Amino acid sequence: MRFDKHDDGKSEGSSLGDTPITRRGLFAALAVAAGLGLLGADTALGWDYWGQNAAIGQGAWDAYGMLNGKINCCRGRSNPINQCMGWANGWTEWYAFRYAYVQILRYALNLQVECDYENELWFHLSFYPLTACGDDNYNPRGHRLWFAADHDNLGAIKEDEQENNIVTFDGNLTNEELGVGTGRHDTGWKHYQYHDTGKWYRRTSRDVTHRWCADLNIFNIYVEGVSHDENVDALHSQTGWISSTVEHTYLTTEDIQGIVCRIHAADDDTLNWDVRDASISDATDIYQQAYGGNFNQLFLTEFTKVRDDTYQSDWGPVPGFLTTMRPAHVADGSRAVNASWGGPWDGKEFSHTNCTQPFQINSAGVQSRASAWWAAKRFSEGTALYGDGAMAIISDASGLCVNRPNATAAKPSKLNLFHSGYKDGVAGDRASAWVVKEVPFKGALTLNDGKPELTRAEPMACSDPLLTCSPCRNWSDVKKGNGGNAPTHFSYRWYQSESDEVPDGCSGASIIGTCHLSNFGDMPECAAYRHVGMNMSELMCIEALSLRLEGSPWQGSIRYSMLAKDGGWSDAAADGEPVGEGGRSLRWSAIKVWLTGDVSLHFDLEVRAFNSNVGWTAGYVSGTGLDAPTVNGVGDLTASNDLRCVQVDLIPKPEGAVVLRDFSRDGRILNITEDEFADMQDRYLSCVVMQAFPTELRKGTNHDSPLVHRFHGFVGAGPVHIAGVKVVYHADGVDDDSIVFTETARVGHHTASAEATAAALKSRCNLNDHFGEEKSTGFTGWFYDAELTSPYGGSELTAGEELHLYGRNRCTVRIEYAEGSLHPEEGAVYRTAASDSAPEAAGALELPDYGKGHESHSLGGITLPAIGDDGCAHKAVYWGERVAPAKPEEVYRKTSDGTWRRYVPICWLTSASQQSASTGSITAKRDTVLYIKWSLAQADGVVSSK
Structure with missing residues (x-):
C-alpha cells in the first residue's frame, strides 16, 4: 500500500x-x-x-x-x-x-x-x-x-x-x-x-x-x-x-480449468496432495504423500460456481478463472477442496506474525468462496516461483497459500493454509510452491487375447484397462471409501477399416479455441478439449468463437458454424476465423464442428456444449468431406437457451475407418452378427477406449455442470483381421513360385479376380491370329485343377475355405524361311536319293504343317489339354514347355540336263539367339520364330548321273 x-x-x-x-x-x-x-x-x-x-x-x-x-x-x-x-x-x-x-x-x-x-x-x-x-x-x-x-x-x-x-x-x-x-x-x-x-x-x-x-x-x-x-x-x-x-494483486492465474491433475511439491515430484483415507466425509484432511498413481491423489479442476451476487470488483461478478478442485475419488463430485475457516483473521491469533488454517475437502462450501482457488505462477511483483510451472495455490476467501508444514518430509503429514502476514510472505517459501500436472489416460490394450485374426462370428473382447492402463489400476480402496461406487468408468468405441493401423493419441495434433464472453471479454486461447467459454455463470454467454488445428501431421481444416438464438445457422468459418463478434450482444444456442481433408481420415471429433437452463449436451462427428448441412448440431437446437461453453477434442481412428459401435461403457465386448462378419471380410477391427466420470450423477444445485467429464487421452487396441476366404491364383505352375495373386474374398458368391488375371498375363503371349500384339490372348483362364480340365466360372465361398485356382499362358512356335533360303520350285520333284527309283519326298522344302499331327502336352509331370491351335508353320505350346524341332532330311532334284542336285537343310535358327536348335530343345518363354534355310550342297557332295 x-x-x-x-x-x-x-x-x-x-x-x-x-x-x-x-x-x-x-x-x-x-x-x-x-x-x-x-x-x-x-x-x-x-x-x-x-x-x-x-x-x-x-x-x-x-x-x-x-x-x-x-x-x-x-x-x-x-x-x-x-x-x-x-x-x-x-x-x-x-x-x-x-x-x-x-x-x-x-x-x-x-x-x-x-x-x-x-x-x-x-x-x-x-x-x-x-x-x-x-x-x-x-x-x-x-x-x-x-x-x-x-x-x-x-x-x-x-x-x-x-x-x-x-x-x-x-x-x-x-x-x-x-x-x-x-x-x-x-x-x-x-x-x-x-x-x-x-x-x-x-x-x-x-x-x-x-x-x-x-x-x-x-x-x-x-x-x-x-x-x-x-x-x-x-x-x-x-x-x-x-x-x-x-496496490493491485499480481495474480496471473494459469489456465488449468477442465483437467484431471495431481499436485506435487515443486521441490519433490514424489510428494503429492493426497486424501489419504479416500473418505467422502466432510472435513477430510489433505496430506502430502508419495505418488502412488491412485485416485486419492487426483483432483478435477473446474470453474468455481460461487453464488455471491454481493461481491463486486473489477474481476467481475464472479472472479474470472477461479478454480474449484474436486477430489476425483468422490463419484458424485459433491466434495471440494476447502479453506474450512474462510478468512485469514479470526481474532484469536493475536501474534500478528502469521496465519495458519486447516486445509480439507468438504461439502459444505462447494459453492462458497472458501472452495475457490487461484493457481498463480507469480505471487507478487517481480517475484516468480522456482522452476517452470511452479505455482502458489491461494484461497480466494483468505489469500492464504497451501503449505507443507514439514517442507522436507517425505512422510505423510497434513497440509495447511499459511501466510506470514507480510507482502511477499510466501514468495520465497518453497513449502508453498506446487506444480499442477495433468494426468492423462494412457496404457496398452489388446483385442481377442492378442490373436491377430478372427475366423468366425464370435464375441470380440478388449482387454481390461484396469490391468494395464493408468492412472488407476486398482479400485478396491477407492470403492471401499466411496460407498462401493466407482469414481470412473471406461467407454469403448469400435471401428472397422481397410487399414491395419492402430489408433492412438500421439500424433501431436490438438484443437485450440478462444471466444468472447458477455460481461467478461476475450478469453485467452486454450486447448479446446478443456473449455472455450465458461459454464458457471449465466452472465457469461458466448458472443464470438473461433477454433483452429495445431500440430496436425495431415493436411485439412476444422470448420464450424453456430445457431443464432434469433434463428438460422451462421456461415461456416474455418481455421481460426471468428463466428460472431464481441460487443454486439449476440447470442447463440448450438454449434456444429467438422473436419475436412486428410485430417478427417485420421480423426473424429467429440463435441460438448453447455447451455443455460439445459446443461451439457454432447455428440460425436465422424466422416470425410462433410459440409454444414450434413453435420449434426450440438447444444440447444430449439434456439431457446444461451450457449455458454464448448469443448472440442480429436478422437484418433485408423485411416478412413467407419464407426461400428459408438462410445459405450458396456462396450468392452463386441458381439458380431453373422451378417456383420460377412460384411467385414478382409477388414480390420480396432477399438478406442477412454476413461470417463459418471457425470450423470452430478445433478442438482450443488454439483451440476461438470467441466471435467473424462481423463484426457485415448488408448487404442487392435487391429484384428477379419478372416475371409483365401483365394490363391497359380499361373504357369502349381508350386509356391507360381503364385501370382492372393486375395481374401468375402463369404458368398465369388468370381475370379480381374487383378489376378492381369497379374498372370505374360507379355507377347499370343495365338495364331494375334501374333505380335502386346496384350495376351493366349491365357487359358482359371481352372479348379492343375490339369486345366475344370474351368472356374465362379462359386459360393464359405468362411474358413481356401481356394486354389490354376491357369497357364500359351505361346506359339512359328516356322519361317531364313534370308537366302531356297524355296520349293513349282513342278519340281524331290526324291530321297539321287535316283529315279528313289521314293518321292512329298512337300520337300515346304514349311511343316503341325495341324496334321497329334497334339499332346506334358509339363512338370502334368498332362495338359490340347490347345487346338496348331497349323501350317506354327505350333501352340504352354509357357515353359520345352520344344525340340526335328530337322528335315536332305532331298534331291533331277535337273534338265540329267544331273542331280542335293538340297541340304541348315539347322533351325531361333529369332532370339540365332543359335542352332537342331541338337537340343527350346523352352517356350515367349512367342518364338524358328527359321529354316535350304541350300545346295557343296560341289563335292553332288551326285551326277553322267
Whole structure:
C-alpha cells in the first residue's frame, strides 16, 4: 500500500478519479469479508502509536518516510521497517463557567493509519484515533476537569468523503490526573478505549486509491462529574484527508480449468496432495504423500460456481478463472477442496506474525468462496516461483497459500493454509510452491487375447484397462471409501477399416479455441478439449468463437458454424476465423464442428456444449468431406437457451475407418452378427477406449455442470483381421513360385479376380491370329485343377475355405524361311536319293504343317489339354514347355540336263539367339520364330548321273 499526504486534503498521484469506488461496492465487499470471518478481530489496536509523537497541529505526519512510499505490515517497535501515517489537528478551545470562575477547555484529534496484516489478496488497515485534552485551570481548590465515564461523545473514521462511517469509536475524554493548581494542564495523545478500528481491503487487478479522515463530535461535557455544556453547541472536529493506494494483486492465474491433475511439491515430484483415507466425509484432511498413481491423489479442476451476487470488483461478478478442485475419488463430485475457516483473521491469533488454517475437502462450501482457488505462477511483483510451472495455490476467501508444514518430509503429514502476514510472505517459501500436472489416460490394450485374426462370428473382447492402463489400476480402496461406487468408468468405441493401423493419441495434433464472453471479454486461447467459454455463470454467454488445428501431421481444416438464438445457422468459418463478434450482444444456442481433408481420415471429433437452463449436451462427428448441412448440431437446437461453453477434442481412428459401435461403457465386448462378419471380410477391427466420470450423477444445485467429464487421452487396441476366404491364383505352375495373386474374398458368391488375371498375363503371349500384339490372348483362364480340365466360372465361398485356382499362358512356335533360303520350285520333284527309283519326298522344302499331327502336352509331370491351335508353320505350346524341332532330311532334284542336285537343310535358327536348335530343345518363354534355310550342297557332295 502506498500513502501520499497533503495538508490540503488532496491526494497527489491518486487514481481516485480514474477508479471510482462506490459506497455500495465498498460495503458489499465489507459484508462479504465479514461473512467469511475477515472482520472478526476483538481488538485491532496498533502495536505502535507513532501518532503520539506528532505535535499538536502538525497536520499530515508520517513515520519512517511514508511520503510517496509504500506501507508494509507493522509488527512492533522492534521492527525497523514500521510504517504508518496520520494527521494531527490543532486545539479546539472554549470557555467554561463553573462556580463563578472561568476555565478554558481544549481537545485535539489525531488519526494514525497502519497495516497490520497483508497477503496476496487481502490487506488489513488499522485506524487509530488519538485524542488529547487539557485546560487552563483557575480553580484554586483543585477541581478536575473532563472527568466523566460512559458518556456518548461519538467518533468515526470516514472513507472516500462519504457520509457513512466505516469505523466508529468512543470519543469520551478525561484529564482526571490534571486540574490541580493553576496554569495550563494538557494530557498529550491518548488512545483510551477504542475498539474495532480496522478494515479489510481486497486487492483487485488494479490499484485502488482511498482517502480517510477521523471525525469527532462532542455532545457531553462534564466537569467534576457534572454536566457542563455552557456555550457548547455540539463541538465538531475533523482531521484533514489522507490518501493511500491499495496496490493491485499480481495474480496471473494459469489456465488449468477442465483437467484431471495431481499436485506435487515443486521441490519433490514424489510428494503429492493426497486424501489419504479416500473418505467422502466432510472435513477430510489433505496430506502430502508419495505418488502412488491412485485416485486419492487426483483432483478435477473446474470453474468455481460461487453464488455471491454481493461481491463486486473489477474481476467481475464472479472472479474470472477461479478454480474449484474436486477430489476425483468422490463419484458424485459433491466434495471440494476447502479453506474450512474462510478468512485469514479470526481474532484469536493475536501474534500478528502469521496465519495458519486447516486445509480439507468438504461439502459444505462447494459453492462458497472458501472452495475457490487461484493457481498463480507469480505471487507478487517481480517475484516468480522456482522452476517452470511452479505455482502458489491461494484461497480466494483468505489469500492464504497451501503449505507443507514439514517442507522436507517425505512422510505423510497434513497440509495447511499459511501466510506470514507480510507482502511477499510466501514468495520465497518453497513449502508453498506446487506444480499442477495433468494426468492423462494412457496404457496398452489388446483385442481377442492378442490373436491377430478372427475366423468366425464370435464375441470380440478388449482387454481390461484396469490391468494395464493408468492412472488407476486398482479400485478396491477407492470403492471401499466411496460407498462401493466407482469414481470412473471406461467407454469403448469400435471401428472397422481397410487399414491395419492402430489408433492412438500421439500424433501431436490438438484443437485450440478462444471466444468472447458477455460481461467478461476475450478469453485467452486454450486447448479446446478443456473449455472455450465458461459454464458457471449465466452472465457469461458466448458472443464470438473461433477454433483452429495445431500440430496436425495431415493436411485439412476444422470448420464450424453456430445457431443464432434469433434463428438460422451462421456461415461456416474455418481455421481460426471468428463466428460472431464481441460487443454486439449476440447470442447463440448450438454449434456444429467438422473436419475436412486428410485430417478427417485420421480423426473424429467429440463435441460438448453447455447451455443455460439445459446443461451439457454432447455428440460425436465422424466422416470425410462433410459440409454444414450434413453435420449434426450440438447444444440447444430449439434456439431457446444461451450457449455458454464448448469443448472440442480429436478422437484418433485408423485411416478412413467407419464407426461400428459408438462410445459405450458396456462396450468392452463386441458381439458380431453373422451378417456383420460377412460384411467385414478382409477388414480390420480396432477399438478406442477412454476413461470417463459418471457425470450423470452430478445433478442438482450443488454439483451440476461438470467441466471435467473424462481423463484426457485415448488408448487404442487392435487391429484384428477379419478372416475371409483365401483365394490363391497359380499361373504357369502349381508350386509356391507360381503364385501370382492372393486375395481374401468375402463369404458368398465369388468370381475370379480381374487383378489376378492381369497379374498372370505374360507379355507377347499370343495365338495364331494375334501374333505380335502386346496384350495376351493366349491365357487359358482359371481352372479348379492343375490339369486345366475344370474351368472356374465362379462359386459360393464359405468362411474358413481356401481356394486354389490354376491357369497357364500359351505361346506359339512359328516356322519361317531364313534370308537366302531356297524355296520349293513349282513342278519340281524331290526324291530321297539321287535316283529315279528313289521314293518321292512329298512337300520337300515346304514349311511343316503341325495341324496334321497329334497334339499332346506334358509339363512338370502334368498332362495338359490340347490347345487346338496348331497349323501350317506354327505350333501352340504352354509357357515353359520345352520344344525340340526335328530337322528335315536332305532331298534331291533331277535337273534338265540329267544331273542331280542335293538340297541340304541348315539347322533351325531361333529369332532370339540365332543359335542352332537342331541338337537340343527350346523352352517356350515367349512367342518364338524358328527359321529354316535350304541350300545346295557343296560341289563335292553332288551326285551326277553322267
